[in-house]
Amino acid sequence: MARPKTRAATPARRGRPWTFYALATLFALYVAALYGPMFCIYILSFQDVRGGLVFPMRGLSLHWFVDLFTQVRTGDVNGAFDRSIRLAVIVTIITVVFSFMAGLGFRRRFAGDTIVFYLMIGSLVAPGLVLGIGIGLLFQWLGIDASWYTSALGAQLSWTLPFGVLVMFAVMSRFDHAWEEAARDLGASAWQTIRLVVIPVLAPGLIAVALFGFTLSYDEFARTLQTAGSLNTLPLEIWSMTLNVTSPSLYALGTVTTIVSFLIIGVSLGTIVLIQKRRGPRAPRH
Secondary structure, eight states, X not given: OOOOOOOXXXXXXXXXXXXXXXXXXXXXXXXXXXXXXXXXHHHHTXXXXXXXXXXXXXXXOSHHHHHHHHOGGGOSHHHHHHHHHHHHHHHHXXXXXXXXXXXXXXXXXXXXXXXXXXXXXXXXXXOHHHHHHHHHHHHHHTTOOOOTTTHHHHHHHHHHHHHHHHHHHHHHTTOOTHHHHHHHHTTOOHHHHIIIIIHHHXXXXXXXXXXXXXXXXXXXXXXXXXXXXXXXXXXXHHHHHHHHOOSTHHHHHHHHHHHHHHHHHHHHHHHHHHHHHHHOOOOOOO
């Protein structure tokens, strides 16, 4: 009888080097320092009426979430939330449209394109608070009253547009121009090519730009502080509440804003995954 084949002996597994455990410990400390304060706020926001601003936690209820939207003493939370959402939607739409147009415009070189590019992203290196003061002074010089839909809108666009343009450039770099040529060969006009070919292909990238625009606007504080006028956005309302609210309502507000942010991120990522699945696997190139 033929002898059964045996597997070759494998060398003994070596233990992980000490650097692995050192780096793993460092990473664990980093994660704890990054998310620990957030989880403390989330936990303390679910206390009952006896709750305070520090541990130990007293009871478990949704009292402070109800108090947040029903008591006047906690501030104008409903109005601030409404303004932040509307401002974020406007900023998102403008950011997506202008970033897409910039991506189309920069596909071909033109005179002064490098200067224009650096002018677009120059606001990223400027301190947000200083830039907000400058924008507020500019609108005052133009005779336009500072408000969340005028000067605050301009201040936030100076933050969201550079990010949107950079993301769109990365997306455009992977776009195959052969699809546009095929559409034109089939008789499509320039607008039909953009509407039926370019936008559907770039849809995941456009959603990513929209996600950047919405989240950056929704959470922006420094550039909005000097430009929002007398009506606060939600980050400004949270900041003002730290001066006069001494209850877990402040923590409840932080929990609500985080939930909204995660919902927006989840919907955006889910939409991108759904689009990729509907497209199906691409045929390999030869």
